[in-house]
Amino acid sequence: MSEEKKYVLVEHEKPWRYEEEGYTVTRGSAWTGPGCHLGCGVLMYTNDEGKLVKVEGDPENPFNKGRLCVRCLDLPEVTNSDKRLLYPMKRDKDKRGKNEFERISWDEALDDIEAKFNEIADSSGPESIVFLQGTGRDIASWISRLAWSFGSPNYGFPLSGLACYLPRVSGMMSTTGSFWVCDCSQQFVDRYDNEQYEVPEVMILWGNNPLISNSDGFFGHWVTDLMKRGMKIITVDPRMTWLGRRAEVNLAIRPGTDAALALGMLNVIINEELYDKEFVDKWCYGFDELCKRVQEYPVEKVANICWLEAEDIRMAARAFGNAKNGCIQWGLAVDMVREALPAIQAIAAIYQICGYIEKPGCMIAPPEILFYGGGFGSDLLTPEQEAKRIGLQKYPLLHHGFATLQADEMMAQMETADPYAIKGAWLQTTNTIACMGADPKRFYNAARNLDIVVCIDLFMTPTIMALADYVLPAATFPERDGIRVGDGPQRGETINKCTSVGECRSDMEINLELGRRFNPSAWPWKDVQEMFSAVYDGTGYDFKGMREIAPAYPQFSYDRHAKGMLRQDGQPGFNTPTGRIELWATQYANADLDPLPYFGEPDPGPTSTPELLNEYPLILTTGARNWGMFHSEHRNIPRLRAMRPDPIIEVHPEAASEYGLKDGDWVWVENQRGRAKRKVQITTVLLNSKYCSTDHAWWYPEGDPEKLFDVFDLNINNSVPWVPGKSGFGSNYKCMLVKLYKVKDGE
Amino acid sequence: MAEKSGILIDYDWCTGCHSCEMACQMEFGFPVGQSGVKVFQVGPWQIDERKWQYSFMPVFTDMCTLCAERAAKGKLPSCVQHCQADCMKYGSLEDLVKEVSSHNKQVLYAI
Ligand code: SF4
Ligand code: SF4
Ligand code: SF4
Numbered sequence: 001m002s003e004e005k006k007y008v009l010v011e012h013e014k015p016w017r018y019e020e021e022g023y024t025v026t027r028g029s030a031w032t033g034p035g036c037h038l039g040c041g042v043l044m045y046t047n048d049e050g051k052l053v054k055v056e057g058d059p060e061n062p063f064n065k066g067r068l069c070v071r072c073l074d075l076p077e078v079t080n081s082d083k084r085l086l087y088p089m090k091r092d093k094d095k096r097g098k099n100e101f102e103r104i105s106w107d108e109a110l111d112d113i114e115a116k117f118n119e120i121a122d123s124s125g126p127e128s129i130v131f132l133q134g135t136g137r138d139i140a141s142w143i144s145r146l147a148w149s150f151g152s153p154n155y156g157f158p159l160s161g162l163a164c165y166l167p168r169v170s171g172m173m174s175t176t177g178s179f180w181v182c183d184c185s186q187q188f189v190d191r192y193d194n195e196q197y198e199v200p201e202v203m204i205l206w207g208n209n210p211l212i213s214n215s216d217g218f219f220g221h222w223v224t225d226l227m228k229r230g231m232k233i234i235t236v237d238p239r240m241t242w243l244g245r246r247a248e249v250n251l252a253i254r255p256g257t258d259a260a261l262a263l264g265m266l267n268v269i270i271n272e273e274l275y276d277k278e279f280v281d282k283w284c285y286g287f288d289e290l291c292k293r294v295q296e297y298p299v300e301k302v303a304n305i306c307w308l309e310a311e312d313i314r315m316a317a318r319a320f321g322n323a324k325n326g327c328i329q330w331g332l333a334v335d336m337v338r339e340a341l342p343a344i345q346a347i348a349a350i351y352q353i354c355g356y357i358e359k360p361g362c363m364i365a366p367p368e369i370l371f372y373g374g375g376f377g378s379d380l381l382t383p384e385q386e387a388k389r390i391g392l393q394k395y396p397l398l399h400h401g402f403a404t405l406q407a408d409e410m411m412a413q414m415e416t417a418d419p420y421a422i423k424g425a426w427l428q429t430t431n432t433i434a435c436m437g438a439d440p441k442r443f444y445n446a447a448r449n450l451d452i453v454v455c456i457d458l459f460m461t462p463t464i465m466a467l468a469d470y471v472l473p474a475a476t477f478p479e480r481d482g483i484r485v486g487d488g489p490q491r492g493e494t495i496n497k498c499t500s501v502g503e504c505r506s507d508m509e510i511n512l513e514l515g516r517r518f519n520p521s522a523w524p525w526k527d528v529q530e531m532f533s534a535v536y537d538g539t540g541y542d543f544k545g546m547r548e549i550a551p552a553y554p555q556f557s558y559d560r561h562a563k564g565m566l567r568q569d570g571q572p573g574f575n576t577p578t579g580r581i582e583l584w585a586t587q588y589a590n591a592d593l594d595p596l597p598y599f600g601e602p603d604p605g606p607t608s609t610p611e612l613l614n615e616y617p618l619i620l621t622t623g624a625r626n627w628g629m630f631h632s633e634h635r636n637i638p639r640l641r642a643m644r645p646d647p648i649i650e651v652h653p654e655a656a657s658e659y660g661l662k663d664g665d666w667v668w669v670e671n672q673r674g675r676a677k678r679k680v681q682i683t684t685v686l687l688n689s690k691y692c693s694t695d696h697a698w699w700y701p702e703g704d705p706e707k708l709f710d711v712f713d714l715n716i717n718n719s720v721p722w723v724p725g726k727s728g729f730g731s732n733y734k735c736m737l738v739k740l741y742k743v744k745d746g747e
Numbered sequence: 748m749a750e751k752s753g754i755l756i757d758y759d760w761c762t763g764c765h766s767c768e769m770a771c772q773m774e775f776g777f778p779v780g781q782s783g784v785k786v787f788q789v790g791p792w793q794i795d796e797r798k799w800q801y802s803f804m805p806v807f808t809d810m811c812t813l814c815a816e817r818a819a820k821g822k823l824p825s826c827v828q829h830c831q832a833d834c835m836k837y838g839s840l841e842d843l844v845k846e847v848s849s850h851n852k853q854v855l856y857a858i
Contacts, residue, residue, distance in 0.1 A: 054773060057829055067831045070769040211762050211831075221831040224760055240791050242762050245799040627765055639772060642779045643765065685791055 006540070007492065007552040008189045010060055016496060016547050023047060027058055028496035029484045029550070030072050033429070033458045033476050033507075035136030035630040037215045039484040040064040041551065042072060044498045052076045052478045052499045061551060062191050064219055070628050074639050078476060079501060083459055083636050083701065085473035086502025093469050096448060099705040101471060106503065109470055114517045116452050117150065120423045126151030127388040128423040130410060132158045134430035135165070136630055138482055138495075141370060141535075142511040143428050144403065145377035149515050149522035153381055153389035156404035158430060160411075160438035161724035161731030165215065165487075167335040169373070170401035170729060171344040174587040177575025178365035178566060180348070180357075182327035184222040187367060187489040187556040192229060196558065199229045200361035201323035204316070205243060206236040206347060207258060208331025213625040217366070217488015218329060234316045236261065238621060239650070239693055240685045249315050252687030254307040255621040256337045256602035256735030262346035263599060264302030265317040267294040269353065274321025276355030283561065283573070284352060286584020286595070293596045305599065305607070307688060321354055325361040332623065333734055338723065339600035340730025341397075345585065346597035352581050358559050365566060366489040367554045370535050373402035380522050388420070395728030396591040408722045408731075411438075414446035428456040428507060429474075431463045434711050435632040435697040438720040438731065439673065441712060456510060459636060462699050462711035473504045480506035483532045483543065492539060492552030494532075593727055600725075602735040604671075606690075609737070616671055616737035618655060619688075622716050623696040623734060636701035647698040647714055649678035651740065654689035656682045659740055666743040669694060671736050674718030677743055692738070751857065752813055754827065755843040756805060759852035760834035763788060763803035767826035767835065774814070774825040783811030784826050804854075805835070813837075813858050 016027045023045045031039035041061020045054040055075045059066030088109035089101035120128055131147035131154065133139045147155035157166070172179045182203060188194035203223065210220035223243065227233065235247040236258070244250035253261055269275050270291055280287050303310040320326050328351050334343050356362035370376060390413055391406025392398050398406060414422045425447060432447075433440040447453060447467050455461075455468040464471055482495030505513075509528050516523035525531040533542035539552075546552060557563070564570045573579035577586040589595040601608040606619065628640035635641055649669055651661060661667065663682050668675045669692075678694055686693060698714040712718065719738065724731050763786055771783040784807050790800035805826075814824035818837075822828070827835040836843065840857055847855045 056825070059828065065833075066828050067833070068766060068770075068829050069831060070765050073766060073769040073773050073829060076773070211764065221762070221764075221833070224762065224832045228760070240799060240801065242801055242803075245791065245801040249797075638779050639769065683791070684793065 006555055008555060009549050009552055010062065010189055012060060016550075023053070024498065026496050026498035029493040031477055031482060031484045031486065031495050032137040033474060034071065034078055034633045035134070035429070036071065037136050037487050038217060038219055039486060039493060040068060040072060040219070042068070044478050046498050050499055052079050062189050063186065063551065067221065070640065070643070071630065071634065074637060075476070075478070077637050077639055078634070079478055079499065081459075081637065084501060084504070085457065085459060085471060086504065087473060088503070089471040091469055096469070097466055097706065097708070099465065106505070109472060110514055110517065113454055113470055113514065117424065117518070120451060121151060124421060124423050127154055127385060128421055129426060130154045130156070130405065130422055130424070131426045131428070132156060132430050132432065133428055134436060134631070137429040137507065138484070138486065139429045139507050140402070141372040141376040141485065142508040144374065145380070145522070146426070146511045146515045148377045148380040149519040151381070151385055153386050154405045154410070156407060156410065157436060158410070158432045158443060159407050159436040160720065160722045160733070161338065161340065161729055162404060162407055163335045163340060163729070163731040163733055164332055165335065166402050166404065167340040167729035168330065168344050170397050171341050172348065174397055174400040175345060175348070175576065175582045175585045180363040181216055181218065181366050181488055182329045183361050183364045184218070184226060186217070186219070186222070187364070187553065189553045192225065196360060198325060198360035199226055199231050200325050200327050202232050202234060202320050202326040204234045204236065204320060204326070204328040206328055206330040207333025208329055209237065209241050209243065209624065210329055210331070211243060212627055213331060215331060215487065217486060232319070234319060238687055238691050239624065240687055248319055249312050251306070251308055251312055251316060254305070254688070255333070255619055255691070256605060256732065257306040257599065258334050258337065259339060259343035259346050259597060260297065260302050260305040260599040261308070261313065262343065262350060263294055263297035263597060264299050264306070264313050265320070265350055266290070266346065266353070267297050267299060267302070268314050268317035269321040269350065270294055272318070272321070274318065275353040279355030279357070280353055283357070283580055285578040285580035285582045287353065289596055290349060290583040293598070297599070320350065325359055326354065326356050327351060327361065327363050335730060336623070336732070336734040337602060338725045338730050338732050339598075340725055341727045342594065342597040342599070349583055349597060352583065357581070358561055360558060364558070365560065367556060369490045369492070369539065370485040372485050373404070376535065377522065378403055380519070391728055397587065397727050397729065400587065406724070406728045408724045411443060411446065411722045423450060424452040425450055426454050427463060427467070431457070431461040431632040433463045433466055433708070434461060434699045434715055438717050438722045438733070440715050440717055442722065456507060459701070460705070461632070462708040465705050466708050472510055473502060474510070475501070475504040475506045479504055480509070481528055481532070481543070482506065482508065483535060483546070485535065491554065492536070492541060492546045492550050494543065494547040494550045496547060591727065602732055604737050605735065606737070612672070612737050616739050617690065618692050618738050618740065619690050620669065620736045620738040621691065621693045621734045624693055626695060632697035632699065635699060644695070646679040647677070647695060648681045649692055649694040649740070650681050650683050650686055651692050652686040652689040653682050653684060655692065656680065661740065661742070667740045668743055669716065669719070669738050669740055671719045671738045673721055676716045676718050677713050692740070751840045752818070752837065753840045753843050753855055753857045754807070754813070754824070755836040755838070755846060755853060755855050757834040757836070757853050758802065758804050760832045761786070761803040761805060762832045764831045766829045766831050767805050770825040770829040771811070775810070777810065781810065783808055807856050807858055811858050
């Protein structure tokens with residue numbers, strides 16, 4: 001096991017499982033369900049009946065150093081909830097929408113699903129079943145392998161424009177060959193004290209409030225850790241946040257204009273020569289073309305577009321460009337605009353031309369054990385089947401990043417059966433009609449015509465009630481074994497089973513059991529532990545070995561591009577056609593897209609459709625997260641629901657007085673496509689009287705199941721169409737024109 | 748007499764994450780809404796062109812026992828351990844009194 005030397009380990013005082021005053025304590029990673037993008041170190045306490053009674057942070061784990069957010073602290077309430085799905089169920093297809101499920105055994109459920117899926121594969125081809133996932137639950141590796149081993153290329157997310165993370169992944173993979181994250185020392189076991197590490201001088205938080213919304217494997221309070229160590233921050237946010245109030249400058253951008261702001265900042269950094277000439281000369285491609293392009297975005301023009309002060313844009317650009325080192329933590333907001341790809345390209349170019357790449361406190365390519373959205377079983381699919389992946393012909397950038405279908409094309413194909421009919425859906429970890437799906441009624445209507453729908457989840461959801469013929473109950477993380485190969489720098493981390501609930505099985509156990517029925521040679525492992533050991537092949541550890549020592553940190557050094565560590569062929573440079581960071585993107589040009597970043601006005605929007613402003617005067621941004629809820633989850637967990645009992649729309653005091661609204665009023669938030677019910681909260685966090693902001697993914701678990709828990713009254717995506725950007729990536733979830741009016745009695 | 752303990756809050760860093768409240772609720776099984784510590788929000792309002800008031804403050808209630816049992820085992824109070832902004836410090840009042848004046852925006856709770 002000489003490979004072990006490659007890992008740097010934590011000193012553990014106790015084994016991974018030990019006794020403490022009548023309780024058994026199990027150490028492990030907190031990864032899903034319920035959903036989260038992290039996987040903090042936890043100590044799970046179970047009593048003599050094997051029931052989970054308490055979750056504490058693991059002070060030995062360098063990732064979170066003993067800290068936890070409210071969702072993991074409250075986990076016993078989730079795991080032991082009397083609302084959990086406890087056993088498999090079925091329901092006649094013609095009873096979809098009726099609360100008439102019937103308990104069945106696992107064997108019956110899996111036998112039926114196997115038979116019906118095989119029947120469809122024989123008559124219509126395996127590609128006619130789509131395998132869809134949500135976000136944040138440990139599923140991508142397993143559901144994609146299930147789809148591919150079945151013979152379907154159609155694994156994906158039912159999200160217009162795949163507008164969450166995937167645009168950034170695809171954009172970065174095709175222009176730089178890697179994804180990039182802020183260096184917060186997360187790759188070092190000794191964290192901020194590591195001798196190679198330096199605190200970033202400036203971090204830009206762009207469209208992300210990481211304290212509440214921690215994506216990309218980024219523990220939000222690393223930002224406060226770093227601020228205490230001297231880091232300055234700049235925020236880009238239409239709302240004032242706790243971080244915004246502590247920023248050097250907060251750019252209260254008009255939602256959806258991020259590309260323009262980034263191009264304006266590039267204009268300053270280039271024209272004032274604040275960029276790193278040596279880095280650009282040596283490692284970037286297409287700088288002259290980018291220089292020309294940014295001349296189209298002088299700061300005054302950009303300030304007009306973004307509804308910002310020109311001076312603030314200059315101040316932000318100079319603070320970042322003049323820094324010794326810096327990084328940009330970006331969020332979902334940059335994906336959730338139709339022309340997301342050029343926005344992503346422009347924002348990334350800011351740190352790229354500053355040379356803040358692979359240096360301490362800059363941007364680093366996260367070390368990886370498994371590329372979890374495309375690396376585990378992609379060889380199982382024949383080229384002939386792969387060519388049938390929905391959207392691949394139309395949107396060639398789907399070749400880069402996650403190997404998913406394109407969701408807007410899927411939506412249309414469900415309706416038109418062109419070029420082939422979709423017959424079945426496997427919905428694992430997605431509550432599509434409450435959360436991800438745009439225009440949820442459209443998805444609902446199309447999915448109701450499918451021959452078979454199988455849902456796998458923790459709780460009853462509107463999606464299950466509306467659509468499922470078979471329901472399989474999934475486990476929360478204390479009920480399962482697992483390995484954490486997810487977002488951000490990967491390390492050897494295990495998820496360790498310490499309790500059981502009902503007949504629930506883990507997502508990957510379900511996929512292994514069904515997968516080997518379809519294709520035994522693709523799933524040769526006797527159990528999930530063996531499967532995890534196979535993924536760890538090459539690390540020098542098997543699952544049980546890793547469990548003892550986890551977390552295990554791969555050795556890390558900076559400047560990997562110079563050392564030939566970022567390309568498969570071992571040459572210096574980046575994994576792109578030119579071997580450089582492509583400011584002018586070869587792959588975009590090959591896909592008939594503009595190879596340079598540009599700004600496309602959100603449409604509808606105040607500039608592109610001014611004629612709509614009379615009717616729809618406000619700009620709505622959606623999806624700002626709350627401490628206690630992960631997307632559509634946690635509405636049925638009392639302690640967490642108490643933190644956010646109602647779906648809220650934040651309204652500026654001037655707008656409230658103009659439209660005669662008071663705090664606590666119930667309103668319809670409406671655009672030309674649809675409406676959703678919200679409770680008004682009047683607040684000055686909105687930095688422009690035209691902005692309003694609401695949380696997403698609402699449904700009432702306490703509501704009537706046969707009214708689908710009021711989801712069609714509450715889902716803000718009623719207002720979002722299935723229209724992606726030119727590249728197939730990006731969609732306007734976060735920049736809409738709306739009006740507000742009071743809900744009438746009885747509505 | 749046993750040494751008296753307290754909790755020092757560097758409240759300029761409190762982000763309002765509510766982990767302290769939830770940690771306490773779960774440690775003691777308190778009902779929804781009740782806890783040994785409760786977090787209050789002050790703001791947001793704008794003070795001048797660049798400055799905003801927007802802060803949080805944890806306040807200890809009559810239900811707080813300073814986690815005496817945990818202390819006996821050598822563990823930190825649950826709220827202190829889980830504080831995401833790492834802005835709570837548990838210790839002897841004698842030591843914390845010295846520390847409270849080290850910089851602005853700190854409060855010391857003698858509980
Ligand atoms: S961020 Fe919160 S929910 Fe996610 S793993 Fe950490 S403590 Fe758990
Ligand atoms: S010290 Fe213990 S009892 Fe007091 S608030 Fe904190 S967790 Fe609750
Ligand atoms: S846990 Fe810490 S940061 Fe969070 S609200 Fe309590 S005191 Fe503030």
